[in-house]
Amino acid sequence: MVGLFLVVRGFGMYQLADHEQHSTQVAIILSGIAAAVIGLVKGKFVLSKTAQKNKTRIYELEDPVRIHQIFAKPFYILIPMMMGLGILLRSYNGYLGGYVVVAAIYCGIGMALIVSSRTYWTTEPTASVPENSQQNGIL
Secondary structure, X not given: OHHHHHHHHHHHHHHHHHHOOOOOHXXXXXXXXXXXXXXXXXHHHHHHHHHHHHHHHXXXXXXXXXXXXXXXXXXXXXXXXXXXXXXXXXXXXXXXOOHHHHHHHHHHHXXXXXXXXXXXXXXXXXXXXXXXXXXXXXX
């Protein structure tokens, strides 16, 4: 949900870049393509590994699992820091290249979160153990 929220916010900033900062359509399109590619790569190769570790950690929790255990404790410090960074990026966008750059950051991070969230939606395949290996003492 957060990934989708960031992508929507990013599209809104692309509109601001067009209307308020008069960015060219070429700059907006190139920024959007770069954001999508970087987000997809980061989501698949970086954040998916982190999501898999978190999923394993959640599976290892003892029942009943409480909602506050979904994330590791340090992550609850990281969330307000990321929100604050987002506010700073929007506030000082002029120093960073305008809304085109900030929108790319938002969309890229959003795409990475969406891609990596697939880890939570898939189930782990259960490994079937052949009977012969149990009888032969391989396990």
